Amino acid sequence: MNFPIEYDEPLFRPPSEARSLIIQITLGCSWNKCSFCEMYTSKQFTARKEEAIFTDIEAFAPHTAQIKRVFLADGDPLVLSNDRLIRILNKVTETFPNLNRISTYASPSNLKRKSDEELRALKNAGLTLLYVGIESGDSEVLECIQKGETFETTIEGLNKSKTAGMHSSVMLINGVGGKLLSKQHAINSAKVLNATQPKYASTLVLTAHKGMPHYKDRYKGEFIELEKKELFEEMKLFMEHLELTETIFRSDHASNHLILKGILGKDKQKMLDQIDVAIQYSEQYSNVGGGY
Numbered sequence: 114m115n116f117p118i119e120y121d122e123p124l125f126r127p128p129s130e131a132r133s134l135i136i137q138i139t140l141g142c143s144w145n146k147c148s149f150c151e152m153y154t155s156k157q158f159t160a161r162k163e164e165a166i167f168t169d170i171e172a173f174a175p176h177t178a179q180i181k182r183v184f185l186a187d188g189d190p191l192v193l194s195n196d197r198l199i200r201i202l203n204k205v206t207e208t209f210p211n212l213n214r215i216s217t218y219a220s221p222s223n224l225k226r227k228s229d230e231e232l233r234a235l236k237n238a239g240l241t242l243l244y245v246g247i248e249s250g251d252s253e254v255l256e257c258i259q260k261g262e263t264f265e266t267t268i269e270g271l272n273k274s275k276t277a278g279m280h281s282s283v284m285l286i287n288g289v290g291g292k293l294l295s296k297q298h299a300i301n302s303a304k305v306l307n308a309t310q311p312k313y314a315s316t317l318v319l320t321a322h323k324g325m326p327h328y329k330d331r332y333k334g335e336f337i338e339l340e341k342k343e344l345f346e347e348m349k350l351f352m353e354h355l356e357l358t359e360t361i362f363r364s365d366h367a368s369n370h371l372i373l374k375g376i377l378g379k380d381k382q383k384m385l386d387q388i389d390v391a392i393q394y395s396e397q398y399s400n401v402g403g404g405y
């Protein structure tokens with residue numbers, strides 16, 4: 114069978130959406146400034162025409178029985194108006210009646226800009242899971258990486274979506290603030306998670322896709338890369354400050370040197386013990402990532 118639609122490449126989705134149908138409703142990212150992110154730097158942000166989106170959705174109508182999950186791409190579809198988003202969500206749910214989940218990427222600012230009623234309407238229309246790359250909970254780190262968020266906006270955005278009944282999967286970057294901001298990055302990231310209690314949280318290790326000099330150029334401040342042992346120490350400090358009740362935690366992205374999986378709080382001590390072993394043997398540790 115030929116794939117029924119053509120994507121505007123590059124196309125990204127979270128690892129856990131590997132079995133989902135991906136529908137591009139916007140192209141690129143309207144922000145497109147984060148110093149570590151090269152996902153959409155080749156694209157100009159565009160809101161796709163509704164007609165084209167509906168044609169893509171209808172192309173999968175013959176496969177409706179198999180389609181259980183839909184992921185709306187690219188970077189931040191929630192910049193669209195609610196009216197438009199709800200028409201798209203209705204089209205998705207009408208076409209695929211066996212769906213059990215619609216998800217998308219979202220930023221805290223996207224969420225902050227929607228009213229409580231608008232977020233609830235999106236949830237009621239089927240959008241139940243948001244992937245939110247918060248990267249850090251520390252305002253200084255967020256400024257250096259040009260994220261356009263702060264400690265406060267991140268908490269506000271995440272809690273607004275939670276109040277609307279949506280789940281969130283929060284992503285953080287180990288090492289993103291370098292040596293100089295490592296401690297505050299770890300502690301304030303834990304504080305953001307404690308204040309928002311997300312359903313899922315994960316960490317990945319900073320990867321400079323276009324090389325470290327390029328990352329440093331885009332980083333607004335002095336950046337000194339963490340050594341492997343320091344990355345583990347940052348994870349330890351972060352984990353020590355977490356007070357989560359039932360967050361499913363993963364650090365199994367291919368970039369991670371140490372794979373951690375569990376439920377926080379229940380598995381906190383177990384994960385701390387694993388980090389301690391990694392610190393102890395950090396010199397011998399090879400990159401054993403590749404969980405996806």
Ligand code: SF4
Binds near residue numbers: 145151
């Ligand atoms: S908001 Fe997300 S997609 Fe956009 S530049 Fe930042 S990390 Fe990349």
